[in-house]
Amino acid sequence: MxxxxxxxxxxxxxxxxxxxxxxxxxxxxxxxxxxxxxxxxxxxxxxxxxxxxxxxxxxxxxxxxxxxxxxxxxxxxxxxxxxxxxxxxxxxxxxxxxxxxxxxxxxxxxxxxxxxxxxxxxxxxxxxxxxxxxxxxxxxxxxxxxxxxxxxxxxxxxxxxxxxxxxxxxxxVKARPLWNTIWLPPMLVASGFIAAAGLILVLNRVSRICAPDATRQMLYVLLAFCALAGLIALSWLLDGLNAHVGSVAAALESVRFSPSWRSTALWGGLTGVALFASVVFLLTRSAQRQPALFAWAWLLGLVAIHMGWMFRWVVLMDVQHVARNSAGFHHYxxxxxxxxxxxxxxxxxxxxxxxxxxxxxxxxxQAQQGSQLPGNDQAASRAPLTANKGAPSHG
Amino acid sequence: MDAVRRSLLGQLARLSAGAALVPLSSLAPASLAQAGINQQPARREGDPSKRYGMLIDLRQCIGCQACTVSCHIENAAPLGQFRTTVSQYEVHHQESGELATFMLPRLCNHCENPPCVPVCPVEATYQQQDGIVVVDSDRCVGCAYCVNACPYDARFINERTQTADKCTFCAHRLEAGLLPACVESCVGGARIIGDMRNPDSQISRLINEHRDALMVLQPEKNTLPQVFYLGMDERFTTRPVAEPVALEVLAPHGQEMGYEFHH
Structure with missing residues (x-):
């Protein structure tokens, strides 16, 4: 040796x-x-x-x-x-x-x-x-x-x-084993939907529209895409668990030898599970309790945005620090x-x-799918779902 | 586990080195079919009757970095950025206690299947018909896709030109009938460049002579490198399992001050 x-x-x-x-x-x-x-x-x-x-x-x-x-x-x-x-x-x-x-x-x-x-x-x-x-x-x-x-x-x-x-x-890109996997494109899409649903939850709150339907729908979208992302991650892991080379092998090596990769993996996994669990919690509450709880869904929205952004940071930035020809990890x-x-x-x-x-x-x-009666479309300007009360007025 | 993996990789290395030589014997036509997504585009320019390659006799390399310096001067690379360099390792045999230094000159492998070429969105980087991979720096948009696509870290974004930069086997010198700067300056004559299509060239003769002993870097990537190493240890064909020794020393505001050693 x-x-x-x-x-x-x-x-x-x-x-x-x-x-x-x-x-x-x-x-x-x-x-x-x-x-x-x-x-x-x-x-x-x-x-x-x-x-x-x-x-x-x-x-x-x-x-x-x-x-x-x-x-x-x-x-x-x-x-x-x-x-x-x-x-x-x-x-x-x-x-x-x-x-x-x-x-x-x-x-x-x-x-x-x-x-x-x-x-x-x-x-x-x-x-x-x-x-x-x-x-x-x-x-x-x-x-x-x-x-x-x-x-x-x-x-x-x-x-x-x-x-x-x-x-x-x-x-x-074969030169970056961590990228070189068929599971990366679907994961990017799934985490994109998680971030978008999160952003809509936040916008729903800060625009003071606070539409309960939108909140519920976005929670379901989060539920679906968190589950999907989990499945993709699991498939990726099982797909390469026994391989000596490739994406999973490179990831395991990074996690094994780098404390910062260990904490990244831990943080990503925990945040994902916590997000999924919180969404399940909100969606399974009784109809009476939901409105009060849904008012805080925007916080989950922030977590979801964080997930989508961090995933891209790890994939694009952190992966570039995994040395290809020299020892150790590049510091950035x-x-x-x-x-x-x-x-x-x-x-x-x-x-x-x-x-x-x-x-x-x-x-x-007041966005809508077209209108046949332009100029007279009172329904559009009085849309009940826009909750004008308290909305900022810009004329 | 490691031993199994290494021997497997070693076999792969030899196999691929052999495969890499196939195009030479068959003298495959330089231009390939019209490229699909991520396939090689047609080669252009350069002498189609030649195929340049390099053989590095590691037994002759003393790690003096003359190649690094002469390349740096010849090609005016910015400080800290290199078209070629020599990695140096200290190998310690744990049972016998013996120490050895291993030198590994690195440069662009001018692969037969270069992964950096098809990714270029503007065809600024291309392979000449003589096999040399070059960059048209007037066309390069600096997207750095090729830098990421090269498994050998042979490319970089030149700080001064803000375009992709890499070893060209000193194509400008070859054209003028000169040797590349690194070859010219190599103290031990470790670097041999030449036309592998000419059976009488020194490189062809050496390849024939040492065919079974030659190895290439990261053969499993299927890039078919055309820089062949003689006297190579197969454990160094992939990223070596090694401990980094140098730590950067940074000033409080992040400016690099120097290096510090663990040992």
């Missing part, structure tokens, strides 16, 4: 910065919330309308910010046009660069159609709001439900392309600048700005 000491090795820097985490997080919340907006706004299920309105603002705001984070992760952002000048079919990233703008356009088109009736209703409003509503609603023609559904379907289809390419982009301190903390905070700041601008100028609380 020998023991070996590594005397000299270069330090290998990480290649993808926290911008990548922000992109993967934002785009996952975007596609997942699009699917949560779909029951009401694409398939016409009225009981999902309060959820859909919250989901749509979550979707649009994250869809706007995600590409900015992606662009920032390029070391040559101004060369982004090379993606289109030299597009090819052998790189998943190149395929993604075609799908992403189409997805962005379809989401904006879908949201515009869903918000248009309410914008039209606001055309006569005084001040800037009326002006913007007049300009954004583009006339007073009808917004056919079928068109909303059609554009929604196109967006859903393109969102599947995003799910596929973001997952495949990582899963094909998050730098303060734009390739570190500033990038993370900046992306969230931009997202906050996007959501506040929508809140200021778009009557997103």
């Amino acid at each position: 020998n023991s070996t000491i590594e005397l000299l090795a270069p330090r290998y820097d990480i290649a993808w910065y926290p911008w990548a985490v922000q992109y993967f997080f934002m785009i996952a919340v975007s596609y997942a919330s699009l699917w949560l907006a779909a029951p009401a706004l694409v398939f016409g299920k009225q009981s999902w309308l309060p959820t859909a309105r919250l989901a749509l603002i979550a979707c649009v705001s994250t869809t706007l910010v995600a590409p900015v984070a992606l662009l920032a992760d390029l070391h040559q952002p101004l060369r982004f046009w090379h993606f289109y000048a030299y597009a090819n079919t052998h790189s998943w990233m190149s395929i993604g660069s075609v799908v992403l703008p189409l997805y962005l356009i379809s989401v904006l088109g879908f949201a515009w159609l869903a918000w248009r009736p309410a914008l039209q209703a606001r055309q006569q409003a005084a001040g800037l709001n009326g002006l913007i509503a007049k300009w954004l609603s583009m006339g007073s023609g009808a917004t056919p439900k079928a068109l909303v559904a059609l554009v929604g379907l196109a967006a859903l289809m393109l969102s599947s392309g995003i799910m596929l390419y973001t997952g495949a982009e990582l899963a094909i 301190g998050i730098p303060a600048g734009s390739s570190g903390i500033l990038g993370i905070v900046g992306t969230f700041g931009l997202w906050l700005a996007a959501i506040l601008l929508i809140e200021l100028f778009i009557p997103w609380r």
